[in-house]
Amino acid sequence: MRDILEAVAAGDLSPAAAETRLSGYATTDAGRFDAARETRRGVPEAILADVKTPGETATLAAAAVDSTGHAILTRASQAHVDAVAAELDAEVELERDERARTLVAHAPDFEPPVLDATVGIVTGGTSDAEAAGEAAVIVREMGASLTRVEDVGVAHLGRVLDHLDDLRAADVLVVAAGREGALPTVVAGLVDTPVVGLPVSTGYGHGGEGDAALSGMLQSCTVISTVNIDAGFVAGAQAGLVARAVSDAREAGSGDGPESDSN
Known part of the structure; x- marks a missing residue:
């Protein structure tokens, strides 16, 4: 603790960064920022902006950069x-x-961070781009490589099959779809990698606003994991955690990891 206090006194460490090291979070007028989440959970903390004022968001973003070096809104x-x-x-x-x-x-x-793993972000159509883009940002911040496969909705299965090699090459897939949400089920039946279904709030009438997509993914007859409607952050984080596990396994298998010493 003395080293931290001396660093603050010398101007080498900000009060927010010092608080983070001591308590795991930074306190601001806009609330507490969970700066230790990334090391504790493996998922970076993000600031949900649309329920906060611009001033509150800016305050939390400054605390995030000060304590962790980056901020995600x-x-x-x-x-x-x-x-x-x-x-x-x-x-x-x-x-x-x-x-x-x-x-x-x-x-x-x-x-x-840099992970030796690739996450594929797949969309059924242009309407899925917002939620899928949010997932892609989280995946990138967690250090995985990204592959984008866009506009391959099940209205024409040939569009999916045209990208089958790309889908199978990824270590984990996030598949975003609205309407009836069939695309993740179709993709999961074609690949041997984990699939995270991301239902999107498109569609209208009965089952609209993502309800049918969520129900369809939960009832999938192929093995997928499903997040909530428009939950791009959660989908990206889940994929990032899988990518981290894959990367760790590859590192250990290559002889560069901590378990490579045979003595």
Whole structure:
């Protein structure tokens, strides 16, 4: 503890970073940021913006960058983005995905993780892009490589079969679909890798707004895992955890891991 206090006194460590090391979270006027989640759970903390004011979001984003080196915002409007940009130092790198409504901030000295694993993000159509894009951002921040297979809905099965090699090459797949949500079931019947079904709130009438897609994925006769409607963050995190396990296994198998010493 003394080393931490001396680092703060010398200006080498911010109070937020010191609090993170001591307690695992950073306290702000907008709430507590769970800075230790990434090391504790393997999944980075994200800031859900659309239920917060731009000022609250900016405060939490600053705490995230200060304590972990990066910040992830989901469901962010342009007002949220503008507030974060005004709050953070100019050298912090910002990456905005307008379709996915995400914002990622990286401090200049942030070193992202790198996993020896590939996650495939698959969409049935353009309407699935927002939820799928949110999943892709989380996967990337967790360090996995990304493959995108888009607009392969089951209205024409040939579109799926055209990408079968890409689907089978991935270590885990996130498959986003609305309407009746059949695409994850079809894909899972063609590959030997884990499939995370991501139901999307498209469709109308009976079973609309993602209800039929969620029910269809839960009732899938092939083996898939299913997250909630539009839960791109959760789908990406689940895929990222699988990718991390695959990467760890490959590292151990290559002789570079901690268990490679035969003495």
